[in-house]
Amino acid sequence: MNNDFRLKSVNYLLNGLTVGVVVGALVSAFRWIIEQQLSFVERLYILAHQHHLLLLFILGANIIIGLVVAVLIKENPNIKGSGIPQVKGQLLGKIDYPYWSALWRKFVSGVLSIGSGLFLGREGPSIQIGSTAAQGIAAFRNVDDELRRVIIAAGAAAGLSAAFNAPIASSMFVLEEIYHRFPLKVWPTVLGAAAVSNFVSTVAFGQQPALHIVYQDAFPLGQYWHLIILGCLLGLGGLVYQQSILYSGTLFKPFQKIPNYLWVLVPLVLILPIGYFMPITLGGGNQLILAISKNVPSISILALYIVVRLVFATLSYGSGAPGGFFLPILAMGALLGATYGQIMVQLGLLPAPLVINLIIFSMAAYFACITKSVFTAVLLITEMVGTVTELMPLAITALIAYAVVDLFNGQPIYDQLLNNIIKKRG
Template sequence: MPSVQGAARRIPSPLLPVPNRRGLNRLLDTLATGRGGLVVLALAIGAGAGGGAIVFRWLITTFTHLFSGHADYSAAGHVANPHVPALGMWFVLLTPVVAGLIYGPLVYKFAPEARGHGVPEVMYAVARKGGRIAPQVAVVKSLASALCIGSGGSVGREGPIVQIGSALGSTVGRVAGAGEDRMRLLVACGAAGGIAATFNAPLAGVFFAMELILTSFAAEGFGMIVLSSVTASVIGRAAFGNVPFLTLPPFHAAQVSQLVLFAALGVGAGIAGVAFSRILYLIEDACDWAWRWPEWARPAVGGLLLGAVLLVLPEMYGVGYPVLENAVAGKYAIGFLLALLAGKVVATSLTIGIGGSGGVFAPSLFMGAMAGSAFGLAAHDVFGSTVGPVGSYALVGMGAVFAGAARAPITAVVIMFELTGEYSIILPLMAAIVLATLTSKAITGDTIYTLKLRRRGIDLSTPAPTSPFAGITVAEVMEPVPAALPAATSLSQAADALAISRHGALPVTDDDGSFLGIASAQAVAEVLSEGGRDDEPVREVVSAPKPVHAESDLAEALADLVAAAPSGLPVLDETGTGLSGWITHQAVLLAVHRSPA
């Protein structure tokens, strides 16, 4: 005969029996609310983000080799894919189509939010959804972005890794039962860890998360994000080595007297950043207008247009870091640099417009390098070699165009400093980035990230819509406590009481009157049907729900109520040992009905 406890363990209920659940509840409560628990969660998320970055970069490398036959086709020129030599250079027409046939249905069916560049979705989740991101986003985004980039999509790695790390942070927070404030912080920890591991830039990861995701520099949040970023960076360096994600030539910045030229570059870069944002969404609108068929097929059909661009300018294939490095090294003429700049704007916009998945951070660096190099060469032609090395203008242009597009000046300064390790670049870099930011702000109130949300009718600069439960506590909507069952009550007596109970569940109290948990009609019936003895005490089938307190905000208790059984949840008193009420789905709906419109 199966034991009563054994049968109870098989109850298909979201509430586990007390012997297995009580210690787990205590651990999760500590992680969700304690300062030490937050440190543990930040470290775990950093480690997960570091591992995710390793897998994501491996996927990109693997798919790039598979689709192009090269480690990075952008630097190969018009050459054939050794896997299909008969196609010659024309294979680039087909690779985006083939990849689109794979990731298009994947994104459409499992995670539509994985489409596009990702960062706006994370910003929205933090600002409006309490940091909640579906866990499957991490997997779908990894595969979709790696397929898109590997097949020639002219997008970057930062948007995907931010969304991947953020989804991990949100999932960990949800498992631990973290509140909304901590959930937002854990999402930012995941974003910082992803950036740090992918680009070997721990400081940039921290400031990206705080400046763009949290938009806050609170002391506690800063410490946790640093822990996550450092942990992810250590893991990333173990896999990729302690080298920057770009290989740049040695150089020394120009003299302070040449700040006027860098200032002019900053203003021009700010205009370029805004132009990139506008063209990106203009092309996306054109693609939306032209497309009349199922969305899952859009990346494949649109891949033909992207392939045509790659056929003309193979330098647009993928992220294009080798091309960027050549521009910084001064290997291209002004005309070709401008062609690459225009080509990147079109290729990136088209990749996003056809439903591709990837970031816009790397493309903005690419555009900045092209614009900066062209500006530096032009300055050399006009003023001679006294203007300083062309590479310094390219590097400053990279940070300035990103600042103009994203309006994140601190992140732009930090990441360029981490890239170069050259302190002498700081003065011209800061001057150009600040001017690019001010120029961008003077032209438009939106960034490349917030504009995507505003187009959906979402304005993150305004207060979040008021919840219908705002200002309502659990005590205001809870129902009276039903008559409790003593722990020694037999199963047969409990079955009789549960049969006439309103919600099919009753609280169970110990000999001293303290609350033990709840007994449900389903649990008792399951045990009796499997041969449990009628005289067994009801304490054997008690389940311990997550505690809800009378003074808690109703909005905070909703997540626990949604995850609970239909019978609802008991409400604990201030001591945490007794009951003060019972909250149900019906009670919440009644509160909404009574609230003013």
């Protein structure tokens, strides 16, 4: 009996290791191409200040990109959006689709959409790429349905781990938000896949955390009253963000006569003035987070960033373009935390160096209240920022924001998006 138990445990771990190697390589390539493309696009916008004809080149390129992405979405609608609701639906047995058709289309369309500067994150597509690659491994091995779901869950965790270099948070996200169960056969497979995938991405990108933010001091206990106010404000802001994502499709009412797979052309055309005047805001938001943490802008600039990010992130997601809002949530949380901090500094109620701490807390709290995944939020920011000394203020701010959303009956965003997909499919 004990030998049988040990063999099963080793088998679960080996499944995870196999998935981790494959997914880690795929998602690392996905991440690298997006980073290179975004860097190139930002340089083009900067050069356009001197050579205005470049704007016509960018416009033409974006239209071509939009048409290619539209064709891919038309061929397989399962690649629309972040992909996390689709993976969740698969694990719940409510949705299923062929892995190869979704895998390569999600990879290509995700690179084109996110790399062109739309306000979308790489994490959702990375999760779906990971889960579909794992689905292929399960099909190749011809496993039973139960083990197939475990392997798909491991692929999802491996995808997120490679995208953010956060293996513990990635495992917790899949178990807390997607799989909802912690049986023996799941956690070693999921954690093994996430750890190996993280190793592969670390070889490719180095050991520095994905959002390495340097702060001077730990947040003083005497300033903890800020966490209560900030948590409440972030909770209210989280409700607004939830609704903006859920009803993002309403922004396209003027285009109802156009097939919805062509809606992706709208944000790709409208992105030009944003890229021209504010290239730092392009993409999911990781560059913006790092920029404001090094040099916190004025309140007016932060307010402008908040409005632009909220409106255009909603437009980008509502278009159905393949990309997530995981990283855009963190960017919005960082902006809100920085704004609150700067206001308190102006009022003489907060030392200026502590604004950086509030940026870190706000990312965790904003993510926690929108996704309703507090454990994942705290672990994610801890791993992405590279700090373990601020766990208590992280948890306090996240719990308060979570409680505010709960008070107003806010539901987990991915559950609501999955329900919308199921309703549309009858």
